[in-house]
Amino acid sequence: MNTFSQLFEPRSIAVVGVSDDAARPGSQAVRALLANGFSGKLYPVNPKYPAFEGLPCFPSVAAIPESIDVVVIGVPAKGVLAVLEDCAAKKVPFAVILSGGFRESGPEGIERERRMLEIAREGNIRLIGPNCLGFVNVHASVYAAFGSMTREPKLQRGSVSLVTQSGGFGYSIALACAEAGIGFRHVVATGNESDIDTIQLIDALLDDDKTQCIVAYIEGTSDGRALLDVGRRALAAGKPVLLWKGGVTEQGARAAASHTASMTGSYDFYRAMFKQTGIVEIAELHEAVDYLRAFAPAKYPAGRGVVVMGVSGGSAIVFADAGERVGMDMIELSPETQARLAEVVPNIGAVHNPIDLTAGYFSKANQDKLELALRAALDDPKAASICVNLATTGKSGCLAAAEVFRKVARDTDKPIVVFSSAPASEVGDALRILDEARIPVFASPSRAARALAVLATYRERQLSIAADTGARLDDAAVVIDPSLAAILGAGGALSEAQSKALLEAAGVPVTKDIIVQDARAAELDSASFPVVVKIVSQDIPHKTEVGGVKVGIADRAALTAAIDEVLGNARQHVPDARIDGVLVAPMIRGGFELIAGVVNDEVFGPVVVVGAGGIYAELLKDTSCRLAPFGIDTARQMLDELQCRPILNGARGKPPLDVDAAARVLASLSQFAWATRDDVMEVDINPLFVLEHGVMAADALVVPFGAQLAH
Template identity: 70%
Template structure:
């Protein structure tokens, strides 16, 4: 890994702030480096000590006679800046600031942190922290850290790297994994992330050959767009990223702000990002353990069909229930498979799925029969994965099963998982065999099912990698130049908004704008008609009586035009009236609401949901980060609870889902092309019809411009 090589693999480390006080961060860091056998040079720094732990102790960083790859600062906050200035003078490339007392502590801390970054940027120093526990490279015994990570139990070497904004909680994740036998490459706590952040480290770890899986805990990200790109790069590299997003509720977000002063983005947007990148969301410690156990062997099911065999019928039922919730289905075994099973399964058992091997089957005497049964199932075209339920099987039976499954696992690329509830003290030898064979053992059948669901979902994301990407529509790019000219207007009028969206590829209704009472347009349109006031200063036309619907005669049209003009003048006297829009009323179909929010973390995000009377009642929405193509737009529609309505209900015709998806994709292209100009887009409603889709009302609000309310 070229980037951060001398941060994570330093040839020399200076630690500022050592003392006889064992709890001081600097003291803990030096002792951890010595205890764990760090092979590089260690320079303790404190003017009060001639030596520390048998090493020469220097009065200051400036006094160290040689170049230094990494300086770890563990002094009180007010002493950090002078040390950093010495690091700058000495051209130190990397610094870890363990000290707290920066932006998480208030205005004075914010000022101190800003000055810290000024010094670092001017000198080209990269900083981990401040307010962090530091990091450990388990393979190279580098412990630039203090706190729990430096204490027993020592993490074992492995291929999982962990990056965490919260050092304390992040190490809880590491300990839970270590307890399950999972080893680590790097454990990095980033704290305030003033400089180097979680996303940049994930990006670097993708290129680390010794890292196969990445786990991250974040409370917020400054650049959700970059996280999107990094997630896709990790997916392309085949390195699963498991991410725990803290601060997903209002209360959690407040806690995050007080903890590391992180900016917490909207959770819905993070969930969209997970779906667009293959990043696996984790929300519990045991999920981290289960999913890593399943992912580390590197075997992925070709489909979502699963076979279950074992000695507990109840376990199979629980697996099936949990599997259905995550899209893992109990497959139908082929007749040929069942014929093979009949020869090795007791008569009182069952050879359909789930396969009942009957009590006592797992034993040394039945090893050959078990091997034949497992091979038969794994050869079945519908069995993409296999769960073996040992349940409470004891020491001898579990070991016999482990020996068989370990041999058979080498012959197949289909994942095998095991459910066992027997205590580790009883079946330790079997667990060792399973671990050596790369067979995950889970403590419940439902957790086994969910782990297989994660494997299936990850494989599917890799299979469609790139399919969701959409080439940028140059027409949308050209429209942004027009929008820049209009930026001083704030919200555009409905007429302007619909004109622009139409040219961007979003179909809109047939409209005619008149400046005064004009009944002649009735002859050019098909009744019933809708009349709406046109003004960029009136975003909510209905509230001021600016909308009339269901108009069927010329006389009614003339009256409606006159009324909306009068209402606008009376109820919005300062509004600039551009005219009155006469539109053909769209009938039939189903109303959706679609829009764009230009989020400060993620950029433009497209949202779609049930429209009309269902908007507030159902709150049925889906979102994705722009831009995207039709396949992603279809996924959005498929997630809606109202999706079945689009297929036709109670004898009604099926509606044009493809047209709706194309409209969403076009909207996303427009939003991305205009990301520097467009703040919001509201398309409400967009009718999905038996043939086509049509936006009836739309409003575009531009960035950095006066709002409609200000006029």
């Protein structure tokens, strides 16, 4: 937080734009700072007023006799630049620009925002905003904000920080959490993010000792790599980041463009990035509440095995329904566990999972038995977490049960969570005990199941990302042939043969092709049939459409005819094309066709994509992707996500295909994509055959930036 400590803990704040109009953002900010007991110096600024809210009012920032840490600017857009110039002259380090009328409001606003940023850069002023609600440091009672952020109810102190691009909607996340008893540290509404953005703030909050968990709402970012980096840093630091990405669908993205004109990257890439970091995606207000509760104790299940214990069968069924959908495993309890349970669970109950303690079990008299039951379940080797249903069995029963949970939770690293849909009037006292004991309570069995799955996923990611040595950035990992590097660097077009040479050097097996000028070439005598022939020309990217491809050629005579035919077709359909010859390649039989490639995205940089090939490719959109570079384990996860994945195990009695080789190639492709990120815009390997032994790229194209394609 060092970078931003003067912002978040200012000794002095000037607010420009106060007036008798109580609704003005500046007026609201001064009143909020006063009402919440800001302990530093506060300077209202307006040349028309001698005083405001009992404080001396200054005609300008320049006129303030002392140094200022933060200037809050609430004047109309037209006046912002002059105030900022004043701030620069006075060497103010931070400004919070509440005013709207910038990028979001058309050409004039865009120019104003550009100039604003210029002044800030020249004057070494860091900016929050413009077009934002400001920020609140709940612990230090700094309310440099207006609107909903300054209204009732007041946030309680806690260890959650919120960063949001959208003030209105983002703050509703804070309100939902606050209603559920969650306390806050910092809340920052960043608006247009001209200068300081969400990612920088998350990064800073990772260094804030008092922030344990970060919630963010973003509509877009121009630097997906920075988000990847901060997400990994968060994972390593053990500080979960819950991120709500607005504008994920076509409709949503359209709404985003009209709202803040911020850039919306492809949602698929965001989702890939979440999987490669500790960022947990949320898309519901109650998910923020539930996951913050789940993460609070910082206990993570060492697996997906879960035991459910309670007094209502229906709840356990609903837990199981929801749990299966998110990959939680209702384990079978060991005979030993069942025997231990049988000693303390009534006969009409159940000692298998879900454990039915029977109605009325929760009572003061039963506390010892409940403790034994809970410990038996926790000791089961397959149990990674326990979920208990605190049903309404009367106030004293619930209280007695909660005391047992508290006692047992102290002695275990396995998460114990509770769900209870009982009314607060019945279980309120029990809930307070559980809250103090940091035992998360969820409002329904399905929400408990999903929260446990999030904890399990988080731990899986911690392990897999720590293990993924392929994710380390190493430009030297891939060697590029100097002549091809020169073509890449110059943005020239690459032929299939050149593309394959590049990829082969990077570790992607490619078909051994021969390029000949005509059907009489001597090399053709050594061809191993069947083969395919394809025209080679930088001017003919879509070879099939001009009759430039022939497949299934069985012998030498047919090969001669095929070569003559594709050369003839090419000359006829594209008379001006420079023809470099004809490529003769072995025809791959058997195996399964994938498509693999690289998209070098503006926001996320190089992303490796893999998908099912053939007719179902377009239809099913069966693809998965990850940000390059990554190692073989990540590549294996990508393949596991494909719907067509079971085919690779050997469909309909066929032998299993070489999934390891496919994963190795994806990892190699990711290293290539990273090493060539400045030059390569796109890679297409279609098809990539997965064979019984190994894989083989039958066609490939590497497209440099700026390559002129004859589309």
